Amino acid sequence: MSSRVLTVPNIISGTRLLLVPVFAVLVGQGHDAWALVVVAASGASDWLDGVLARRMHQVTRLGQMLDPAADRLFILVTLLALAWRDVVPVWLVLVLVVRDVVLAVMLVVLARAGFAPLPVHMAGKAGTFALLYAFPLLLLSEWPAPVGAVAGVLGWACALWGVGLYWFAGALYLAQAASVLGARTRAA
Structure with missing residues (x-):
């Protein structure tokens, strides 16, 4: 396991974290089609960063924290947004x-x-x-x-x-x- 920070999988996970507020704003403003695009991109990137980390031998300590943090944050924000809209x-x-x-x-x-x-x-x-x-x-x-x-x-x-x-x-x-x-x- 590496202690590197700047790896392709870590950049993907970091980008997924940045998509969380974008998704929240889109759902909050009723832009459901764009929100779906963002959540689909997030889901695909969740799969992709794990595959790339293993295949490129870029499994890092940061990545092991970023990936689940991004998942949990996306789940929480999505749940709150959907509950706020009574979905x-x-x-x-x-x-x-x-x-x-x-x-x-x-x-x-x-x-x-x-x-x-x-x-x-x-x-x-x-x-x-x-x-x-x-x-x-x-x-x-x-x-x-x-x-x-x-x-x-x-x-x-x-x-x-x-x-x-x-x-x-x-x-x-x-x-x-x-x-x-x-x-x-x-x-x-």
Whole structure:
């Protein structure tokens, strides 16, 4: 793993972070078509930066922080924007934010104990992927039928599947953290 900062994948992740406020403004002003373009570009860049980091041997410590930070921020801003427009209910926002807060506390506990962040599970990636698919579909659900009707069904299917995977991955992370911390305690 490299400590380099200026790599192609890091530039892509940084650009994705810069797209978050652009998306928020577009959704807030009702420019749904452009917001969909931005969220689609963000989703594609999320996949691309990971592939390039591995293929170009440019996996970096910064990239391992930037990529999930961009994902979490995009999810949060998208959720808030969709809730503000009454596209999604507030309970969906709370369910996802609570999971991220729990894991943030876990990361602090691990860091204080001298441990690095835990490796990402495939369930977490799949949950994030499903949620990042759900949100543009839910935004499209506001369009007239038949596009809106089909997008609504697909969007809610992805959202509910994503929430389930998101929490399943959260449980895996908590179990892994407990195991790591427990092993240190037993060794001491």
